[in-house]
Amino acid sequence: MKSIIIIAAVALFAADPARSQALVDPNKVAPEYREAAEKRRAEQIRQRECATKADLEKVLPRDRTLYLNHCLEALAAKQ
Template sequence: MTFVVALALSGPAFAQKLVDPNAVAPEYREAAEARRAEQIRQRECAHQADVAKVLPRDRIAHITKCLAEAEAAPHPATASAHE
């Protein structure tokens, strides 16, 4: 019984943490920054699915569509940096 309780309480510990670009070697920092940006987009889409109360069976499709739309839309910070 104790094992089950410990496993239930450690569930969030298995979640993937955000990448910290400052914690990696300088030659991998750009890749870490890109990975962190992707993780943030994924979390935002998951949050939108939570707010919209998407059914679990439709959650992956909703998140995939959200990520595709986010990728297709120009990012304000990126767009202004390239001008």
């Protein structure tokens, strides 16, 4: 039984921590895909901005998706 616990603990510590998706860098993309990369980067920035607002307003996890969708729609309406 001890060996199973030790193996599980080693597996947990050996696993890489989960990281958020990195922002797309349009300069590192082939020229034919640069426009799409710029659009994706703009979308990622809007998503992060809304997530930061949700964190600051301490939105509950159960309400977070609704809040983020509403925030993204509001940002799209402004543009």
